[in-house]
Amino acid sequence: MPNRLADATSPYLLQHAENPVDWWPWGPEAFEEAERRGVPVLLSVGYAACHWCHVMAHExxxxxxxxxYLNERFVAVKVDREERPDVDAVYMEAVQAATGQGGWPMTVFLTPDKEPFYFGTYFPPQPRHGMPSFRQxxxxxxxxxxDRRQEVGEVAGRIRADLAERAAVYSAGAHHxxxxxxxxxxxxxxxxxxxxTRGGFGGAPKFPPAMVIxxxxxxxxxxxxxxxLEMAVRTGEAMARGGIHDQxxxxxxxxxxxxxxxxPHFEKMLYDNALLLRVYLHLWRATGSELARRVALSTADFLLxxxxxxxxxxxSALDADSLDEETGASAEGAYYVWEPGQLVDLLGPADAATAARLFTVTADGTFEHGTSVLQLLADPEDFAEYEEIRRRMFxxxxxxxxxxxDDKVVAAWNGLAIAALAETGALLDRPDLVEAAERAADLLLAVHLTPxxxxxxxxxxxxxxxxxxVLEDYADTAEGFLALYxxxxxxxxLQLAGGLLDTVxxxxxxxASGALYDTAxxxxxxxxRPQDPTDNATPSGWTAAAGALLGYAxxxxxxxxxxxxxRALGIVGALAGRAPRFIGWGLAVAEALQxxxxxxxxVGPADARPPRRCAGPRCWHASGAVLAVGAPGxxxxxxxxxxxxxxxxGAPAAYVCRHFACEAPTTDPAAxxxxxxxVLE
Structure with missing residues (x-):
């Protein structure tokens, strides 16, 4: 019999709608029920593409x-972290402060007043590797x-006080x-x-550093x-040729x-691909790299x-797991990995040998059970042969x-995709990508924007x-609308972006300080009230808002x-030298400001202005520049x-300005x- 999650819009919550656990969605009713019954709340936070979330669910x-047992002694609350990043952020901070690490699924026990007092992430069904079982x-x-209710209350009170102390408003205004x-x-x-040697920053695991690039x-x-440039190019090429990229x-x-x-951890997220689409487009623009151009277009096509x-x-995402036809069980990466014998069966011995060499498929394998994740460590000598093999394998x-x-639509991540697709369509002459960006923007207006x-x-x-x-929804959607303009x-x-930024x-x-909060x-x-200027997998809402505000201005x-x-960028000055990997988008916005x-x-006649292309394939975004094209007046x-x-x-002209103070206009593209x-082509 379905539980209270059956009417949710979140695919993650719907995955738990048939559980025997009597789940409640996050809301006052759940905490009122805990107060009425005099029991604690189990808060379980995850997301639909999370591998270990699936594991804990099944186990x-x-x-x-x-x-x-759980239903008798607790009120169980399930949260999709992608729907409620504010709830996730507040309790994840507590988990990390208490345990020194975090992750999903996140498991937190709360008082009926929402105060956390015990924390963890994944717990196995039996004790293992020093971890207690979930039942324990x-x-x-x-x-x-x-038996120790007073002690639990004291612990919860100390944790809440510690979080309040940590949440002192960042003094953005105290820095330039x-x-x-x-x-x-x-x-x-x-x-x-x-x-x-390998590109990227730090060791394993390695995350795509899109904002830093x-x-x-x-x-x-x-x-x-x-x-x-060297760090950007080497990192971009390493990722493009590696198994993290779907070849x-x-x-x-x-x-x-x-x-x-x-x-890779095989889940594929909208936000990563939107950000990396823009990265590879900009790598192509900076270097003319054909590899970067191919990756940008294939990433855009993947989105569509x-x-x-x-x-x-x-x-939002594709799962990491899928059904392994040989075992009949769900397995991480089963959809993506290959064995040499599979290549022979598909391509025949000669082409299989070529495919194995091109994509680094080995007898020992690079993944589990003798399977290999595809890589492309060098460009093929014969692109026609490569494309034919790739097509047959695909x-x-x-x-x-x-x-x-996970087919829920998140406003912020769609904003990132809108910006990336609009730019790519303009710079690489793909009007279908611009049309896709416009259609996504229309959906946000029709469904996500309230009266x-x-x-x-x-x-x-x-x-x-x-x-x-939350803040990132307003900031990233505004960024997407500015790119569309x-x-x-x-x-x-442009007007719609301005309305969102006025709300920010x-x-x-x-x-008083110019600092920004993640929630209204x-x-x-x-x-x-959650507040964080540092990047995670996406640009922080704080610095994304700074970028959109600067562009609109x-x-x-x-x-x-x-x-x-x-004022918002003041915090970037404070963190630039100490934590640049975690303030990358803020640094990029600061470059635009500089x-x-x-x-x-x-300006030019309307009939001479291509409606879906900018005024030249590489014509803007020199350190965050903005472009306006129109007929005189x-x-x-x-x-x-x-x-x-x-x-x-009488000829079309270009004006290059800073703070609305302009150089002499020019009619010469070379100038x-x-x-x-x-170089304008």
């Missing part, structure tokens, strides 16, 4: 005996709750935005952590630093478990073919049982969820938005950057390219 939450944990917590010295210091610190590329564009279907896995990028929903937006793989898809201008975080099947948007010239996107200023910003001032009150001349961006950012206005009221920009001698440091 423990589907066990009728364990569920009966439940019994221990239950005993403590019954990072200057040249700070950005150089960040580059030096990154150089020390750079893996000269954006900083490195912008720093190179502004300063000419070859060290910055057949495009797109990237969440991370590599090893330092060589060989073996595998993650696009029927409503036109983009689903079609054969498509007949395997596919990983499940009072507020955003809802998620939807599914065109049905809006109930969870309020740059590509299409449709002023509505009104509801997410601390007026009228959001549900948790045991603390460059289009409109709004001193209010620019000042807010500068560069102006440059404001490029191109067109949309000047809506786009101040275009105001008072006449033709020159414009020289000013921007690019």
């Amino acid at each position: 423990s939450f589907e066990d009728a005996g364990l569920a009966g 944990v439940l019994e221990g917590v239950d005993a403590a709750w019954r 935005p990072p200057g040249d010295a700070d950005l150089h210091q960040a580059l030096v610190a990154l150089s020390r952590e750079f893996d000269q 954006e900083f490195l590329l912008r720093h190179h564009a502004r300063t000419g630093s070859e060290a910055a 057949l279907g495009g797109g990237f896995a969440r991370y590599a478990v090893d330092a060589d990028w060989v073996v 073919s595998e993650l696009r929903t029927p409503e036109g937006a983009f689903a 079609e054969a793989r498509a007949s395997r049982p596919a990983p499940a898809r 009072d201008g507020r955003l809802l975080r998620t939807s599914r099947d065109g049905r809006p969820g109930t969870n309020a948007g 740059a590509v299409t010239g449709e002023a509505e996107w 200023l009104k509801h997410f910003t601390d007026e 001032d009228d959001a549900e009150e948790l045991i603390r 460059a289009y409109t001349g709004s001193d209010r938005h620019r000042t807010a961006a500068e 560069d102006g950012p440059r404001e490029i206005a191109v 067109e949309a000047a009221a809506e786009v101040p950057l275009l105001a008072d920009r006449p033709l020159v001698g 414009l390219g020289a000013r921007l440091g690019v």
Whole structure:
């Protein structure tokens, strides 16, 4: 019989709707029930593509005996961390502070007042490797709750006080935005952590450092630093050739478990692929690399073919696990790995040998049980042969049982995808990608944007969820709309971005310091209001908002938005030299601020302006520059950057400005390219 999760919009919650555990969704009713019964709350947090979440579900939450014990002595609350990143952030901070580590599934025991007092992540069904079983944990917590209630309350109170102390507002206003010295210091610190042999930063596991690469590329564009470019290029190539990159279907896995990028954790997330699409586009723009161009296009095609929903937006993720046809059981990576014998059966001995050499499929294997994750360690000598083999392998793989898809739509991650697809479509002459970006944006407007201008975080099947948007939803959606304006010239996107950013200023910003909160001032009150300027798998909402505010100010001349961006960037100056790997997007935005950012206005007759392309394949984003294209006088009221920009001698003209102070206009593409440091084709 389905439990209370049966009506959820979250695929993760729906995965637990048939559990014998009497799950409650997060909400006041669950905590009122715990208070009424006088029992603690078990909070279990995960997400649909999480491998160990599935494992714990099968081992423990589907066990009728364990569920009966749990239902009798606890109120069980299940949360999708992707729907409620605020709940996840608050309790994950407590888990990490108490245990020194974190991860999902996250298992936290709370008082009915939402105060945490015992923490963990995955617990096995039997004791192993020094970990207690989940049943032992439940019994221990239950005993403590019954026999040492005062002690439990004291522990919970201390933890809440510690979290409140940690949550002291970051003093963004106490620091200046990072200057040249700070950005150089960040580059030096990154150089020390750079893996000269394998690319990337640090050791295993290795995560794609998308935000850091954006900083490195912008720093190179502004300063000419070859060290910055080398780190970006070597990391990009290592990831593109490694097993973390799906060599057949495009797109990237969440991370590599090893330092060589060989073996991925096979889940494929929308946010990673949106960010990496933009990274490879910008690597191509900086270097002309054909590999970067191929990867950008294949990643864009992956988004459209595998993650696009029927409503036109983009689903959150593909699972790491799928059915292994040989064993009949679900296994991580089963959809993606190959054995030499499978190549022979599919391709015949000669082509199988070529495929094994191209994709590094070995007899010993690079993964489990003699299977290999595909890599492309060097470009093929015969691209036609490579493409034919790749096509046949891809079609054969498509007949395997596919990983499940988490098809909920997250506003922030769709904002990232909109920006990446719009830019890629413009720069690589793929109007279908721009159309896909517009359609996703239309879905956000129709389903996620409420009549009072507020955003809802998620939807599914065109049905809006109930969870309020957090800071990253407003910031990343605004970033996507700004990119759409740059590509299409449709002023509505600029106005919509401005509305979202006004909400950021009104509801997410601390007026005294300029610091930003992850939740709005009228959001549900948790045991603390979450706030974090550092990047995780995505740009922090704080620095993403700073970037969108800065871009909007460059289009409109709004001193209010620019000042807010500068104040928000103060924290980046404080962290630039100490933790550059975790403030990468903030550093990239700071590069744009140092560069102006440059404001490029191109005016010309409407019939001579391609509607879905910018004014040249490499024409903007020199360290975060903005581009406005229009006919003389067109949309000047809506786009101040275009105001008072006449033709020159009757010919289309380009104006390059900073702070709305412009150099002399030019009608010569070569002269414009020289000013921007690019070659306009």
